[in-house]
Amino acid sequence: MKRFNHPVVGELVLAFEELRITAEDGLAxxxxxxxxxxxxxxxxxxxxxxxxxxxxxxxxPENQLPENRGHRS
Incomplete structure (x- = not known):
C-alpha cells in the first residue's frame, strides 16, 4: 500500500503493482x-x-473510446 496526500481530497491509500518493461532495461x-x-x-x-x-x-466519438474502458481483471 502507498499513501498519497492530494491537495484537494486529502489522503489516498492505494494498492499498487509494478510491471517490469522487458524491452527497455530499468523501466517499469x-x-x-x-x-x-x-x-x-x-x-x-x-x-x-x-x-x-x-x-x-x-x-x-464512440469509435475512439478504449474497448475495455473501466475493465478490471
Missing amino acids: LLIYTAEPGSESEQKLRLLASWAAPTTETERP
Whole structure:
C-alpha cells in the first residue's frame, strides 16, 4: 500500500503493482488501485468526475473510446 496526500481530497491509500518493461532495461509500469468501496475509491471517483467531459461535444466519438474502458481483471 502507498499513501498519497492530494491537495484537494486529502489522503489516498492505494494498492499498487509494478510491471517490469522487458524491452527497455530499468523501466517499469506502476498501476495504482483503490480498494473497492473504500474512502480512497470515493475520492478517486470524485477527482475523475471533475475531469470527465460535461457535454456531448466534449466527448470523443464512440469509435475512439478504449474497448475495455473501466475493465478490471
